[in-house]
Amino acid sequence: MNEEEMNYCGGCGATLQQEDPGATGYVPEEALQKEPIICQRCFRIKHYNEASSVTLNQDDFLKLLGHIGHKEALVINIVDIFDFEGSLISGLARFVGGNPIVLVVNKIDLLPKVTNWNRIVNWVRRLAKEQGLKVVEVVLCSAKKNIGFDRVIQAVEQYRDGKDVYVVGATNVGKSTLINRLISDYSDLEAELTTSHYPGTTLGTVEIPLDDGRNIIDTPGIVYQHRLTELVSKKDLGKIMPGKPLKPMVYQLNEGQTLFFGSFARFDFVRGARQSFTIYASNAVPLHRTKLEKADELYANHKGVMLAPPSEKDLLELPPLAKHTLHIQKGKSVDVLISGLGWIKVNSEAGAELAVHAPKGVKIIQRDSLI
Structure with missing residues (x-):
């Protein structure tokens, strides 16, 4: 392995770093002795069926979204019902082109038990439409309580039509928990993590192989400074x-x-x-x-x-x-x-x-x- 290759993750291609465990490309000291060198997130996916939460700033995230628009893919956009507008990705439709979007609304377990779920779905559809977001389906779920996840799996199967699946969302919306469920329920993890990225061009996505040769692409969470959750300790x-x-x-x-x-x-x-x-x-x-x-x-x-x-x-x-x-x-x-x-x-x-x-x-x- 040459010196240039050692600077990048062998799984996702992210630039390796040891300063911030929450940022793309983080690698612990002991992992530097292994070959190929892979970041902590790729290691967890490969060995523990676990995705960790990694974040990107808004500019880099928009570059990533633009990349999706040039692919044929299904986009799973995960939002938080507790902070719906704060966690919704503004302008998502402009960046993903004509690709279908499934809006997965997480944390519904936080709502009172007497909630009318049909009303919630209609409310979500109306607000998503106001934001210019055309979705093929709204799925209410709780990754924490394992509510509605079967429908998430069904929606992936129904709408992806043999395409890759991109999972996008802001920080703290429960994206990692849902990715972990997708990995354990849907993915053939005996396959190696992808090494198809070119050093210097990645934004830290991780490709998780599916049985049919396609991938679930785990994207870093976008950081929105307009959310109080991003500002507090x-x-x-x-x-x-x-x-x-x-x-x-x-x-x-x-x-x-x-x-x-x-x-x-x-x-x-x-x-x-x-x-x-x-x-x-x-x-x-x-x-x-x-x-x-x-x-x-x-x-x-x-x-x-x-x-x-x-x-x-x-x-x-x-x-x-x-x-x-x-x-x-x-x-x-x-x-x-x-x-x-x-x-x-x-x-x-x-x-x-x-x-x-x-x-x-x-x-x-x-x-x-x-x-």
Whole structure:
């Protein structure tokens, strides 16, 4: 093996590095003595039927999507129902050409058990269409609870028509868990990992061979900085990402009242008739109600302490809060999504003026109610 080849993974072709285990091409020191040298992700797929989570920045990810558009393939786009708009890949349809897209909506186990699933599918289709995304099927599933995965497998078989399968998604949507299931259920892992990449041209995809000579292509997760999940510390990530079904919290608020989500965000009911607001967020994030006129002072004096998480130390790593003003029309039932943190359902018969304060850059969206 020449020196140039030693700089690239023998499985996926990614540039090898030892600095960041979460980035493409990571290889531990002991693996450098083996031949061919393969990155940690390829090693896990080959020996343990396990894909690890690797990420790309947005520019590199868009280059990867452009590559898919020149192939005949089935695209599996995995999104997170807890942060649907935040995890949806904007402009995906422009990059994948005429290839069919199956939209796999993960983490449905987080929704209340009384949820109308047909309504959720219709809601997803409508919002995907608004984003210009034409999908051949929407599959609701929970990789964690093994719900709906049989339909994912059936959809792959139904729509791929002998083509390769590209799996794409943002970080923290459960892509690795689903890839692991695809590997264990679908792939002939006795075959070697592909070595068809040319050094210097790869973006870190891993090709997992199928029985018919085609491949499942595991792509790195895209990092979207507009999601709070990308900005918080690892410790706080476990708090804002719910692990159990959401327990909606209903607050009857008068105008001039504020709800704090720890120190992560703040929701102001600025003006309107007394009405109810339903909070869908992790139970590990405490809510604190106060008067709007005292909210600035309360935050300044108690952020990171009484208003926690995050702690004072972790709060220093977050951008300052930015204000977003929202006007809810009369008779509307809408959600206000704070990307990565959850959403507030507004049932407004008389209309309402609201303000949301979240770390600068975090996406705030007003949408038709999910539930």
